[in-house]
Each structure stands twice: as structure tokens, then as C-alpha cells.
Amino acid sequence: MMYDPENRLTDAYEPEVGTIPSDAKGRDEENVTKTGTTTVGISTEDGVVIATDRRASLGGRFVSNKSVTKVEQIHPTAAMTLVGSVGGAQSFIRSLRSEANLYEVRRDEPLSIHALATLAGNFARGGPFFAINPIIGGVDEDGSHVYSVDPAGGVLQDDYTVTGSGTMVATGTIEGNYDPEMSIEEARGLAIRAVQAAAERDTGSGNGIVLAEITDEGVDIDRFDDYESAE
Amino acid sequence: MQGNEQQAYDRGITIFSPDGRLYQVEYAREAVKRGTASVGVRTADGVVLAADRHARSPLIERDSIEKIHEIDDHVGVASAGHVADARQLIDVARRQAQVNRLRYDEPASVESLTKEVTDYIQQYTQTGGARPFGVALLVAGIEDGEPRLFETDPSGTPYEWQAVAIGGSREDIQTYLEDEYAEEMDLEGGVELALRALASVNDDGLDATGVDIATIDVESQQFSKLEEDDIAERLAEFELGGEE
Numbered sequence: 001m002m003y004d005p006e007n008r009l010t011d012a013y014e015p016e017v018g019t020i021p022s023d024a025k026g027r028d029e030e031n032v033t034k035t036g037t038t039t040v041g042i043s044t045e046d047g048v049v050i051a052t053d054r055r056a057s058l059g060g061r062f063v064s065n066k067s068v069t070k071v072e073q074i075h076p077t078a079a080m081t082l083v084g085s086v087g088g089a090q091s092f093i094r095s096l097r098s099e100a101n102l103y104e105v106r107r108d109e110p111l112s113i114h115a116l117a118t119l120a121g122n123f124a125r126g127g128p129f130f131a132i133n134p135i136i137g138g139v140d141e142d143g144s145h146v147y148s149v150d151p152a153g154g155v156l157q158d159d160y161t162v163t164g165s166g167t168m169v170a171t172g173t174i175e176g177n178y179d180p181e182m183s184i185e186e187a188r189g190l191a192i193r194a195v196q197a198a199a200e201r202d203t204g205s206g207n208g209i210v211l212a213e214i215t216d217e218g219v220d221i222d223r224f225d226d227y228e229s230a231e
Numbered sequence: 232m233q234g235n236e237q238q239a240y241d242r243g244i245t246i247f248s249p250d251g252r253l254y255q256v257e258y259a260r261e262a263v264k265r266g267t268a269s270v271g272v273r274t275a276d277g278v279v280l281a282a283d284r285h286a287r288s289p290l291i292e293r294d295s296i297e298k299i300h301e302i303d304d305h306v307g308v309a310s311a312g313h314v315a316d317a318r319q320l321i322d323v324a325r326r327q328a329q330v331n332r333l334r335y336d337e338p339a340s341v342e343s344l345t346k347e348v349t350d351y352i353q354q355y356t357q358t359g360g361a362r363p364f365g366v367a368l369l370v371a372g373i374e375d376g377e378p379r380l381f382e383t384d385p386s387g388t389p390y391e392w393q394a395v396a397i398g399g400s401r402e403d404i405q406t407y408l409e410d411e412y413a414e415e416m417d418l419e420g421g422v423e424l425a426l427r428a429l430a431s432v433n434d435d436g437l438d439a440t441g442v443d444i445a446t447i448d449v450e451s452q453q454f455s456k457l458e459e460d461d462i463a464e465r466l467a468e469f470e471l472g473g474e475e
Contacts, residue, residue: 012333107343115335122334 013126015095016102033057033064034131035089036204038166039071039081040194041135041146042178042187043159047215048137048144049184051191052081053166053198053205054223060165066207073219075100076110078138079212080120083163084131084151092132096120113138117147117155125153133163139216166198166205173197184213189231196227245359255363256356259385262312262365268398268432269298269309270408270425271369273380276418277448278371280309281425283398283433285441299443299456303328305338306372307445307454311398312385313365320368320383323351341372341379345389353387367397371445373452394424400432407431418448422457426471436472439463 010016039052056065070082074097082089099119103111111119117136124132136147148154148161160178162170173194182190192209199206208225224230248254267283282298297317299309302324310317327347331339348368355361363385370381382390382397394412396404407428416424422444430437444457466472 010330010334012330106346107340111335112337115337118336119334 011126013122015099015123017098018095033086034060034204035068035070035082035084035086035164036060036166036202037070037081037083037164038162038170038195038198038202038205039083039135039164040162040170040174040191041081041137041148041160042174042191043137043144043146044180044182044184044187045144046184047139047213048079048146049187049191050079050081050135050137050212050214051188051195052210053164053195054207054210055205056086057204060204063207067223069210069221069223071210071212071221072097073212073221074136075113075116075138076104077140077214077216077218078113078116078136079214079219079221080137081135081163083133083135089132089134092120092123092134095123110140112140112142113145113147114140114142114157117145117149117157120147120149121153121155124149124151135161135163137212137214139214144214162194164198164205166195166202169201170194170198184215188213192227192230245357253356253386256386259363259365260367263367263385263397264399264401266311266313266366266398267298268396268400268404268429269311269369270394270396270404270428271309271371271380271382271392272394272408272412272416272421272425272428273371273378273392274416274418274421275378275414276450277373277421277446278307278378278380279418279421279425280307280369280371280443280445281422281429282309282311282443283429283437283441284443285438293440299445301445301454301456302344302370302372303332303338304454305374305447305452306341306344306370307447308371309369309397309443309445311367316364316366317368320348320351320364320366324348324370340374341370341381342374342389342391344372345370345381345383349383349387349389351387352383352385356385356387369395369397372447372454373449376449376452378447378449394428396428403432404428418446422446422465423469426465426469430469430471433472437466438472439466442466 036057042049050071052070056068058064074080210223212221269282272279284296284298300321328339355363368383394408439462447454
């Protein structure tokens with residue numbers, strides 16, 4: 001068989017390893033587990049703090065799981081949140097993680113956070129991971145970065161960002177209290193207060209908090225049943 | 232019977248000879264030697280590509296002799312051997328450079344671009360019915376602020392160099408480079424070395440219309456070709472026999 005040059009080139013909108021499962025019609029939206037969720041990402045000079053609640057719900061009316069870890073490491077110095085359909089988000093995370101691994105082993109340097117976010121945006125746009133809206137937070141040689149990725153592939157960088165059903169409440173908590181000079185500990189406190197406020201008012205969020213701290217050393221993820229012990 | 236077996240590994244690209252050689256790949260290297268030379272020199276300030284592109288007739292349009300090609304803003308390629316084969320590989324490199332920007336929103340690294348090209352070349356040494364590429368390339372560019380210079384050969388092996396020659400008189404030019412190369416030279420010194428290296432095997436001297444030079448400097452990270460006047464000026468300055 002002659003080699004087909006067209007197929008040598010990587011599709012920018014698809015993973016190199018595996019394929020993005022198509023969102024087949026007739027999937028029962030009502031019975032798909034959703035995170036509901038409040039996920040917060042705050043960037044500081046020393047690193048990034050990501051905070052998420054721990055609730056999964058069915059149709060927004062039933063709490064289907066009370067101890068979900070909605071932030072996962074996807075890169076030596078980056079993490080991503082699960083927001084929206086749990087199946088879609090988990091598959092998305094697996095794809096991105098393997099792409100980041102492949103890039104690093106091939107090129108002997110990790111993906112930059114901007115490249116990681118661009119790749120995530122392309123995958124979100126190229127494949128129907130229905131209703132996912134993750135945050136990517138990470139640290140590279142250019143510093144700390146927080147990005148949100150929307151289901152249509154929109155990628156936006158910011159000093160802090162919030163996604164999920166509790167977005168309005170959590171953003172209100174952070175707004176006016178963020179300071180680009182703040183320490184990673186101060187950012188941690190602010191992220192906890194934001195998730196706590198959302199858990200009080202948003203039915204899709206609650207059941208404790210998971211905190212990820214990302215520095216140039218790596219990613220630390222801790223789970224807490226209550227907000228006081230997270231401080 | 233014996234004669235037929237001899238032919239089999241001589242002609243079939245996917246067949247090893249009894250002593251473990253791929254003759255078609257070796258013949259492809261001979262095709263590279265029949266081409267005019269190209270030279271690459273890496274300096275601290277950037278990379279220089281220079282190519283002999285003397286014309287077989289004064290009536291040919293000089294610009295139609297392609298030896299040095301821009302791949303992306305920060306990467307260039309010089310070839311030696313079959314020009315038509317080179318064009319295919321150059322297009323692979325150009326497309327891959329854009330795929331990298333589309334996929335990661337970052338310029339492609341010189342090393343990964345080179346390896347995309349060599350992996351592509353390698354496929355043609357292992358595929359039935361295919362013929363290997365009768366061309367070698369020098370891939371030069373800036374990656375994370377560092378100058379890089381690679382060679383691809385018809386087997387699909389990538390090599391990295393400080394200074395290297397491909398094509399006709401390769402051994403002699405390489406010896407000249409080995410004698411004269413200095414790590415601390417600047418970009419202008421690299422241009423001079425590349426020109427002197429090409430001239431070292433041309434008894435009649437060089438002619439500005441018969442040489443192509445491009446640089447990619449660390450500061451601008453931009454591929455840039457020297458104008459004919461600039462080349463003529465340097466040939467005169469270095470007394471390399473350029474006739475005005």
C-alpha cells in the first residue's frame with residue numbers, strides 16, 4: 001500500500017491517540033449525570049488555586065453522588081475541572097492527559113499551558129463533548145495561567161474564572177476581592193469562600209470542597225467534607 | 232537462480248541484502264551527491280543556509296532554480312539532490328508547521344518539524360512499490376530562542392549539526408567546515424564561512440547569481456534571504472571570485 005501523505009498530518013481538532021466519541025442521538029439527557037457544579041480558578045504569582053464542590057446530580061433534582069473529585073491533574077503542572085456531563089468531561093480529561101503525555105515524551109518538554117488550552121479548545125470544538133465547560137489552570141515558564149473552555153471551543157484566559165451552575169454566586173464573592181499580588185494562601189481562602197457561597201445558594205453545588213494547588217513543583221489535590229478544615 | 236536473488240535485493244526497496252544493506256537507500260544517497268551542494272552553519276546569533284545554484288544555461292530564469300525554501304517564519308530548508316522530491320518534503324514541513332500552530336497556537340519546534348519530515352521519508356524505505364526520496368535537506372531555524380540546524384537523509388535519519396554540507400563535494404566542504412568552524416562566530420561570520428566553504432570546491436570562484444543565502448537570526452526569529460547585491464558585496468569583500 002502506498003503511503004498516503006494526507007494521513008500523515010495530524011488533525012488539529014482530534015486527539016492523536018483514540019478518537020472523540022460522537023455524541024450519538026437519542027442519549028437520555030435526563031439520566032446523564034451532570035456535575036451542576038461550581039469550579040473556581042484563581043491565578044497568583046506563586047501558582048494557581050482551583051476549588052470545586054463535590055456534588056453530582058441527575059437532572060438537577062437528585063444528588064447522585066456526594067463525593068466527586070471534579071479537578072484532575074492532566075499535565076505535570078496543570079489541572080482541569082469537570083463541569084457538565086460527567087462522561088463527557090471524564091473522556092475529555094483522559095484525551096487531554098494522553099495528548100500532554102505524548103507531546104512531552106516526543107519533544108522532551110511539557111506542553112505550555114497556552115498550548116494545552118488551545119488543544120482543549122480544538123477538541124471541544126471538533127468533537128461533541130456535550131455541555132462541558134472546564135477550567136484549565138497551570139504553571140509554565142511564563143508563569144501562572146487560568147483559562148476557561150466553553151462547549152463550542154471558546155478559550156478565554158483571565159486572572160480568575162468560574163464555571164458551572166454556581167457561577168453567578170461564586171463570581172460575586174471573588175469580584176472586588178481579587179488582587180493580582182495576593183499570595184497563593186490568600187487565593188485559597190478566597191476560592192473556598194466562593195465555593196462555599198455557591199453551595200449555600202445553588203442546588204447543583206455542595207457536599208464539601210476539593211482544592212488543587214498548582215505550582216511549578218506540581219499539582220496537589222486535597223478533599224474536604226467541610227469548609228473550615230479546608231482553610 | 233543466484234542471479235535473480237541478486238537482483239531482488241538490489242531492486243526491491245523493502246528487501247535487505249544478505250549483509251544487511253538497503254541498496255535502494257544507498258543509491259538514493261548517490262542521487263543526493265549528484266546535486267549541487269548546500270551548506271548550513273549554526274552560530275550563536277542564528278543559522279545560515281547557503282546553496283550552490285549555478286545555472287546550466289544563462290537563459291534560465293534564476294529564480295526558478297529552487298534550493299532554499301521558507302517553511303514558516305522561523306524555519307528554512309536547503310536541499311541537495313532531486314528538486315522535485317525536495318518539493319514534496321518541503322510541503323510536508325510547511326503543512327506540519329501550520330498544523331502545529333493550529334493545534335497548539337505555537338510555532339513548531341525545528342526538531343519536531345525535522346522529525347516529522349524524517350518519519351515521512353522513512354515510510355518510503357519500508358513501503359512496497361515506493362522509491363526513497365533522492366534528496367537530503369538542511370532544516371534550520373530558531374526554537375525557544377536557540378538556533379538549531381538539522382540534516383535529513385534518504386534513510387529518514389535526522390542528524391543535528393553545528394555546521395554541515397550536503398550534495399556534491401560534500402566530503403571536501405565538510406572538511407573545510409571542520410577546519411574553519413568556530414563556535415563563537417556571529418551570524419555574519421557564519422555567512423562568510425558558508426560562502427568560503429562553497430567556494431573551496433569551486434575553482435572558478437562564486438558568482439552572486441549562482442549562490443542562494445538565507446539566515447534565521449535569534450533576535451527577529453525570521454527567515455530572510457539575502458539579496459543578490461548583498462551576496463555580490465560579500466563575494467567581493469571575501470575575494471571569492473564574484474564577477475560583477
